[in-house]
Amino acid sequence: MYQSNKKKRIWKEEKERLLHMTREERRKEYREYVSLDKIPSLMEELKSKASSNDESSEEIQVKNSLCEKVSLYKGDITQLEVDAIVNAANTSLLGGGGVDGCIHRASGPALLAECRELGGCKTGQAKITCGYDLPAKYVIHTVGPIARGHLSPNHKQDLASCYNSSLTLATENTIRTIAFPCISTGIYGYPNEPAANVALTTVKEFLKKNRDKIDRVIFCVFLEVDFKIYKRKLHEFFPKDGGDDEEGDKGDSEEMKEDTEGKPQSPPTKKIKEKKEDTSSPDSPDEDYLEEATGNTQELTDMSLETDEGKEVSSPATDPLKEEELPETKITAIISVEPKNEEPEDAKMIMEEKSQEQDESENMETSQPKVLVETEDLDRDPEKTSDFQKEIAPASNETCQESGPKDRNEDANEA
Ligand SMILES: NC(=O)c1ccc[n+]([C@H]2O[C@H](COP(=O)([O-])OP(=O)(O)OC[C@H]3O[C@@H](n4cnc5c(N)ncnc54)[C@H](O)[C@@H]3O)[C@@H](O)[C@H]2O)c1
Secondary structure, eight states: OOHHHHHHHHHHHHHHHHHTSOHHHHHTTOOSBEEGGGSOOHHHHHHHHHHHTTOOGGGSOOSSOGGGSEEEEESOGGGEESSEEEEEEOTTOSOOSHHHHHHHHHHOHHHHHHHHTTTOOOBTOEEEEEOTTSSSSEEEEEEOOOOTTOOOHHHHHHHHHHHHHHHHHHHHTTOOEEEEOOTTSSTTOOOHHHHHHHHHHHHHHHHHHOGGGOSEEEEEEOSHHHHHHHHHHHHHHSOTTOTTOSTTOOHHHHHHHHHHTSSOOOOOOOOOOOOSOOOSOOSSGGGGEEEOOOSOOBOOOOOOOBOTTOOBOOOTTSOHHHHHHOOOOOOOOOEEEEEOSSOOGGGOEEEEOOOBOOOGGGOOOOSSOOOEEEETTOOOOTTTSOSOOOOOSOSSGGGGOOOSOOBOOHHHHHO
């Protein structure tokens, strides 16, 4: 049979087989996973905190508050045993790096084979596939806005649409537990805190209208900066007494509005002192992409990101004072990336590499190449070009593995 027809038959048969299996049967096929009971809801966290503080947990009034439907989890989304995980994809849906690369790597080749049939995805929309080798039954692929540090109302709407479209698609497929990464906050450069405001506001609004359709939404963060932001904000958006869980609450959307209309958005930037980027092809799925460095350097000032060594620096993103001090920063290099494999032309990605001025005195060793990738439909208007760049989880295999409570399937190991 012709190779591509065979591939088509394979993913379709595999999808049919997997979607008819029980969880116990599927557990025999995937390795490490984090089961939902290992991920406490916000309500469960509050109760356990109350009991550890010798407060009576009865004080935690459960007024069918939404806080029993949300969780914060820091780690690798590909290990979550939920109905669906959301992929921060690009418009080609043909994979790439970051969380997209991790999901494709963990899910196996059938995922790409199915994605090829989807004909891409527009920004703000979402499409669904089987999870294949993942513990998650499904993957919902959505494409976030490319903000690159500057936020416009359109960016906010597009990001909100990612969460809404994904949740709508989930309820249409009777998916009741879903995990989101921090969409657009990596390569696409949406500032972390405004992105969290959009995510929390949109999910809350959706849950208020669809309480009975969703059991759990997990905000799966990967970087320390996001963990801190969500840790602080989750209680604000989902108070234990369920105070503003009623329909029509406008409070939270004020924060969203402020992020684009109120406070001027000075893009969070950071001082990057690591070595020149390793231009050998990384071992991630990005290896399909060659990069040729061109262009100038960029000086960025402090920002909180968990570097791949786990170091954390203070963040203007969570420290408004520092934001005021941030100097304007200028754009960096654009690198043309030629996909090496047979991916269709439109899969071509443009990688934007941070090429930093090496400051001898503060040279910070990093063990992983860092790249910035942008899709080719980037707004090339120099006026709007990014004066913002962000470190992302390094584009290598190890970055997909994060420590955390994991179940391990003994059978799978024996297999
Ligand atoms: N070479 C490439 O094609 C390339 C390289 C890097 C990223 N990407 C990706 O970048 C674009 C989307 O940008 P984005 O900012 O929406 O996504 P992103 O760059 O993947 O970042 C989104 C968020 O996901 C986090 N993250 C990374 N790995 C994991 C993981 N295993 N589990 C949970 N969270 C994780 C990451 O730290 C960030 O907070 C797409 O093109 C996609 O393919 C592509």
